[in-house]
Amino acid sequence: MDPLQLLVGGLANGCVYGLLALGFVLIYKATEAVNFAQGDMMMFGAFMTLSLVNQDGYNLPFGVGVCIAIAAMAVLSYVLEMTFIRRLFGQPQFSVVVLTIALGFVLRFIAGLIWGHEPQSLETPFAGRALTFGSIVLGYDDIVVIVVTLLLVGGLYLFFIYTRVGLAMQACSQNQLAAYYVGIPVKRLSSIVWAVSGVTATIAGVLFAAKGTIDPASGLLGIKAFAAAVIGGFGSLPGALIGGLIVGVVEPLAQFYAPTGYSQIAPYAIMLLVLVVRPAGIFSQVAQKKV
Amino acid sequence: MAEPLLVVQNLETYYGPVMALRGVSIEVNRGEIVCVLGANGAGKTTLLRTISGILDAHKGQVALAGKPVTTFAPEAIVREGIAHVPQGREVFPLMSVLDNLMLGAYTRRDRSSIMQELDVIFNYFPALVERQKQLAGTLSGGQQQMLAIARALIMRPNIMLLDEPGLGLSPKLVAEIYQIITRLNQDLGVTMLVVEQNARTALEVSSRGYVLELGRVVFDGSAAQLLDTADIQEFFLGAAQNPSATGGRWKRKKTWR
Numbered sequence: 001m002d003p004l005q006l007l008v009g010g011l012a013n014g015c016v017y018g019l020l021a022l023g024f025v026l027i028y029k030a031t032e033a034v035n036f037a038q039g040d041m042m043m044f045g046a047f048m049t050l051s052l053v054n055q056d057g058y059n060l061p062f063g064v065g066v067c068i069a070i071a072a073m074a075v076l077s078y079v080l081e082m083t084f085i086r087r088l089f090g091q092p093q094f095s096v097v098v099l100t101i102a103l104g105f106v107l108r109f110i111a112g113l114i115w116g117h118e119p120q121s122l123e124t125p126f127a128g129r130a131l132t133f134g135s136i137v138l139g140y141d142d143i144v145v146i147v148v149t150l151l152l153v154g155g156l157y158l159f160f161i162y163t164r165v166g167l168a169m170q171a172c173s174q175n176q177l178a179a180y181y182v183g184i185p186v187k188r189l190s191s192i193v194w195a196v197s198g199v200t201a202t203i204a205g206v207l208f209a210a211k212g213t214i215d216p217a218s219g220l221l222g223i224k225a226f227a228a229a230v231i232g233g234f235g236s237l238p239g240a241l242i243g244g245l246i247v248g249v250v251e252p253l254a255q256f257y258a259p260t261g262y263s264q265i266a267p268y269a270i271m272l273l274v275l276v277v278r279p280a281g282i283f284s285q286v287a288q289k290k291v
Numbered sequence: 292m293a294e295p296l297l298v299v300q301n302l303e304t305y306y307g308p309v310m311a312l313r314g315v316s317i318e319v320n321r322g323e324i325v326c327v328l329g330a331n332g333a334g335k336t337t338l339l340r341t342i343s344g345i346l347d348a349h350k351g352q353v354a355l356a357g358k359p360v361t362t363f364a365p366e367a368i369v370r371e372g373i374a375h376v377p378q379g380r381e382v383f384p385l386m387s388v389l390d391n392l393m394l395g396a397y398t399r400r401d402r403s404s405i406m407q408e409l410d411v412i413f414n415y416f417p418a419l420v421e422r423q424k425q426l427a428g429t430l431s432g433g434q435q436q437m438l439a440i441a442r443a444l445i446m447r448p449n450i451m452l453l454d455e456p457g458l459g460l461s462p463k464l465v466a467e468i469y470q471i472i473t474r475l476n477q478d479l480g481v482t483m484l485v486v487e488q489n490a491r492t493a494l495e496v497s498s499r500g501y502v503l504e505l506g507r508v509v510f511d512g513s514a515a516q517l518l519d520t521a522d523i524q525e526f527f528l529g530a531a532q533n534p535s536a537t538g539g540r541w542k543r544k545k546t547w548r
Contacts, residue, residue, distance in 0.1 A: 164397070171383050171394050178381040180345055182442060183369025183398040 002135050006252045012142035012211065014248020015149035019204035020225030021232065021240035022153070023197035029173040029235055030193040033085070033096040037104035038201055039222015044107045045073040045202025046209040046218070047115050050122045062125050070202045077198025081191045089187070104219060111216040119213035122206065145207045152203060153241055156196075160237075169193060173235075227271040233281025242282060246270065294357060296321045296482050297342075297373075297450050302351035304334075304341045311337040313506040314351065317484075319450060324476050324483045326493040328517075328527060329503035335486040336378055338503070339452045342484075343375040344368040355449065370398045372449030376442075378458060380435040384428025388419055388438060391427045395442030405445065411479075412441045415471055433464040437471070444475065450482040457489055465489065469496050490527035494518050509545075522546065 020038055027035045035041075051057040052065035060068070080103065088096050126140035160166040172179045172186055179186050208214065208221070224247060232243025247267040255263035274281060295318040304312040312334050319325045329335045340346045342353050344365040353361045360368050369375075383391050392412070396405045413420045416437045422430065427438055436456055443451055456472065457465035473496045475481045487493035494500055494514045502510040502523065510520065517523050522545050 167386075167390060167394060168397060170386065174383045174385050175381055177345070177377065178383060179394075180365045181343065181369075181375045181377050181381065182395050183366045183446070184394070185364070185366040187364075 010249035012145040014245035018241040018244025021229035024229045025240040036100040040104035040107040040219035041201040042205040043219040046205030073198040073202040074195040078195040081194035119215040122209035124210045233284040236283035239283030303349040326497040326500045333503040334506040374443035374448035378454040382427040389423045395445040
């Protein structure tokens with residue numbers, strides 16, 4: 001198989017990991033807590049889209065279905081933060097971690113109850129079509145994944161740099177106490193950050209389901225995305241994307257060139273390597289924060 | 292006399308089981324600079340944090356211009372016009388000076404008047420003008436303190452709470468900061484409540500003062516009165532003890548009179 005072909009498929013996969021990692025980093029930056037339910041939020045968003053769009057579901061047009069699922073997931077994440085996470089405000093981070101793991105389980109089993117545990121696939125308008133460049137086949141789904149990811153990341157970047165709310169979110173992550181002092185509604189912003197990461201999770205889920213199948217256990221993908229976020233440097237948005245791309249590209253290459261089974265280990269091996277060589281991750285802000 | 296701008300009545304605040312404020316009552320009139328003196332752990336910072344809603348009051352009331360704000364969320368209290376310049380500066384380290392200032396104006400939406408305000412503020416803090424694009428974390432301690440004050444000023448507050456503005460700064464910078472505080476009070480009429488350990492510096496600019504000890508107000512009076520009080524001189528201003536007054540081997544009890 002052409003290594004370039006592997007690379008393209010890997011990049012598309014990597015975008016999904018990158019988007020999930022982005023969700024991890026967003027929440028971590030704004031609230032200093034790690035949301036281990038991120039992968040399950042992705043799975044849940046994907047299933048919602050699936051039942052809205054598929055023929056044996058509500059059979060809505062693809063775009064409409066996705067938009068409704070995104071909005072629903074944003075609201076759900078907002079409410080989850082407001083009702084559960086906010087109660088742990090001021091408690092040790094560990095309790096938040098345990099709570100999010102529990103939330104993940106709950107989402108997984110609710111999804112199992114509603115949609116069953118069988119793998120299902122999302123019917124997309126771009127399934128099965130492809131462009132061919134010489135020996136390289138570029139599936140429409142891969143192209144859509146890459147383009148959507150780039151747009152989303154670009155949009156988030158502009159949001160954080162140029163909007164009032166985005167700036168306030170940065171402020172919360174840099175100095176939460178000072179954010180209170182200047183009158184930023186810190187708690188409401190935490191909920192909004194959860195909503196935003198619910199949106200990125202849903203988009204990641206749609207892209208993931210469009211490329212293959214999804215079942216309630218797909219949320220475990222979140223662990224791989226977590227590794228990606230660590231590789232990129234937890235707390236860095238571009239780092240999350242790059243980390244995701246690295247994991248995505250390494251996987252198929254390891255699958256092809258390394259003995260069977262090693263592709264599953266590869267992302268974590270890289271994570272360990274990064275932790276040993278550059279503990280703060282590839283794109284770390286630590287050096288600047290020491291001031 | 293007109294109604295005081297800020298009235299704090301019988302405020303009690305706990306840190307978990309620890310009672311940090313044991314019924315504090317203070318008043319600040321419009322246009323005044325009032326200082327709160329006290330040693331470490333007296334409850335000065337707790338008092339300011341309770342006023343600005345970061346800590347919840349267990350009992351008592353805070354009222355601004357007659358309106359009770361005790362139960363308001365921190366951001367709502369800022370919107371009422373209480374600006375807090377926290378201890379230890381607390382700027383946003385990875386943002387430019389200008390972004391820091393714009394975040395200070397987060398509660399205001401009238402962009403054009405914010406820009407005017409910015410011009411006024413830069414008049415008082417020339418050091419910040421040339422460093423607008425610099426990251427706040429790379430400023431010196433004195434510049435960060437000025438930025439913190441400027442960031443509170445841009446809210447155009449009714450009252451400014453300053454928590455040890457001279458902490459960790461050289462005597463020259465402390466004098467400079469207090470000079471700016473005085474000018475802001477005189478020129479712009481900003482009402483200030485200053486918390487300090489450095490009693491002499493604070494009393495020189497204030498009209499009145501309160502002494503806080505273990506969460507209680509133990510003395511209050513005009514700045515001149517406070518400067519004259521024997522115990523204040525002894526415990527805050529470092530005046531030499533009169534050996535006969537201490538009566539040999541007994542530790543003299545503070546009476547604050």
